[in-house]
Every structure is written in structure tokens, then in C-alpha cells.
Amino acid sequence: MIVGFLLAAALVASVALGLTWWTLHGRYDREIYSQSTLEAMPAQRVAVVFGAGYWPNGVLSLILRERLDAAIELYEAGRVEKLLFSGDNRVVDYNEPAKMLEYALSEGVPREAIVLDYAGRRTYDTCYRARDIFRVPGAVLVTQQYHMPRALQTCRALGLDAIGYAANRYRHEGYYLIRYRLREIPALWRAWWDLYIARPLPVLGEPLPIFDEP
Numbered sequence: 001m002i003v004g005f006l007l008a009a010a011l012v013a014s015v016a017l018g019l020t021w022w023t024l025h026g027r028y029d030r031e032i033y034s035q036s037t038l039e040a041m042p043a044q045r046v047a048v049v050f051g052a053g054y055w056p057n058g059v060l061s062l063i064l065r066e067r068l069d070a071a072i073e074l075y076e077a078g079r080v081e082k083l084l085f086s087g088d089n090r091v092v093d094y095n096e097p098a099k100m101l102e103y104a105l106s107e108g109v110p111r112e113a114i115v116l117d118y119a120g121r122r123t124y125d126t127c128y129r130a131r132d133i134f135r136v137p138g139a140v141l142v143t144q145q146y147h148m149p150r151a152l153q154t155c156r157a158l159g160l161d162a163i164g165y166a167a168n169r170y171r172h173e174g175y176y177l178i179r180y181r182l183r184e185i186p187a188l189w190r191a192w193w194d195l196y197i198a199r200p201l202p203v204l205g206e207p208l209p210i211f212d213e214p
Contacts, residue, residue: 028152032145032164038077042163046139046210047071047080048130050151051087051096051120060103063144064096068103070167071142075109080140082113082210084130086120096120115210123147123187124194125202127155127162135209140165146180150188157195 033041049071052064060068074080083104087096097116104114115134120126130136138161141151148164155162194200 028149028164031152031162032148032166034166034168035073038073038079038165041079041140041165043079044138044140044163045081046084046130046134046136047074047082047142047165048084048086048126048136048139048155048162049100049142050123050126050147051085051100054096054099058099060099064100065103066144066169067142067167068100068107069169070165072104072107072109074140074142074165075113082115083109084115084117084134084136084139084210086117086126086129088121089118090121115208119203121202123151123154124191124200127151127158127160128202129204130155131158131160132204133206133208135207135211137161139163142167144168144180146184150184150191153188154191154195 049067052067053061054064055061071080071083075083085097085100085104087100089095089097095118097118097120101111101114101116105111117126117129117134119129130139139155141148141155141162141164143151143164143166145166145168148166152162152164
């Protein structure tokens with residue numbers, strides 16, 4: 001009995017690890033676009049930009065600036081009509097969407113092209129609220145390559161027709177790459193738990209459709 005249990009556990013672990021590797025390293029490759037393939041990317045009406053923090057002095061993290069630069073690139077290329085900036089604002093003195101807005105405006109993006117989501121505390125929340133609050137049927141997700149598979153998995157599982165636009169723009173040190181790629185393994189498992197088992201509700205409220213609903 002013990003041997004059978006161990007074999008079953010090993011089989012389950014092997015399947016879980018294999019699915020994790022496939023998801024992070026190949027499952028969504030054809031749906032992720034970059035600067036070099038921008039012209040081939042199908043146009044969408046909305047780009048969802050995930051928050052990524054800023055420093056106490058107000059300076060954006062390099063990761064967040066990359067995402068914003070990529071989103072602005074999409075807008076200026078006419079690939080999207082609106083930019084949905086989703087970030088954390090659970091405490092009064094920390095406001096990611098406001099910082100994202102400030103940067104985009106300084107780069108010449110018109111205010112009417114930007115929508116702010118103040119309750120995008122994590123990837124799951126951002127995707128859930130894009131669907132239920134902002135009524136986004138499909139979108140371009142703007143984030144780094146390491147985070148993109150989890151973002152695509154989450155949004156698609158929640159019913160959003162999503163593709164990705166990789167925000168990698170700047171040179172990062174090896175520690176950055178190793179740290180964030182390794183972090184995606186437990187983060188992806190947590191996403192699966194939330195999507196298929198726990199199904200938690202994020203902060204919700206009255207719908208605020210980005211476009212007029214039919």
C-alpha cells in the first residue's frame with residue numbers, strides 16, 4: 001500500500017511539474033508578441049497594464065516603467081484604443097494607478113485614453129475586475145515575459161480573450177531574472193488554486209464599462 005501511494009504521489013508530482021514547465025515555457029508562445037512582431041499582432045481595443053510598484057520617493061520601479069513604455073508603444077502604434085492601468089491602492093499613501101497615469105501623461109498619452117483600476121492588487125484581481133467591472137471582452141496584456149504565461153492563463157480562465165505583449169525593454173541583472181522566474185512557479189500554483197478551487201472574490205462594485213455596452 002505504501003509503495004502504491006508513493007508511486008501515485010510521484011506520478012501526480014511529475015504531472016504537476018510537467019504542466020508547470022509547459023505553461024511557463026511554451027504553452028502561450030504563439031500568443032505573446034514583442035516589438036519585432038508588433039505589426040503582426042491583432043488589434044484589440046484595450047491594453048491591460050499590470051502594476052509593479054514604485055519606490056518611496058515616487059520613482060517607478062524599472063519593471064513598471066517597462067510595462068508602461070510598452071503600453072504607450074501599443075497606443076501610439078494604433079494597436080489599442082484604451083489603456084487600463086491596474087494596480088494597488090489599498091492604503092491612502094500608496095497609489096500605483098495614479099503613478100502610472102502620471103507617467104503616461106508625461107509621455108504624451110491623452111487622459112481620455114486611460115482608465116484606472118485602483119483595486120488590481122494581484123494578477124487574479126486585475127483580470128477578474130477587467131471582466132466584471134470594466135466589461136473588457138478581450139485585451140492585450142502588457143507585462144514582462146516571465147509573468148506573461150500566468151497572466152494569460154488567469155485572464156483566459158476567467159473568460160477574457162487575451163493575447164500578450166512582452167514589456168521587456170531594459171537590461172536586467174541575472175539575479176533579477178532568476179528571482180522572478182522562480183517566483184512564478186508557486187505563483188502559478190496559487191493561480192490554479194484560485195481559478196479552479198477557491199475562486200475568491202476580489203474587491204468589486206458597480207460596473208464601469210470602458211465602452212458603451214450594447
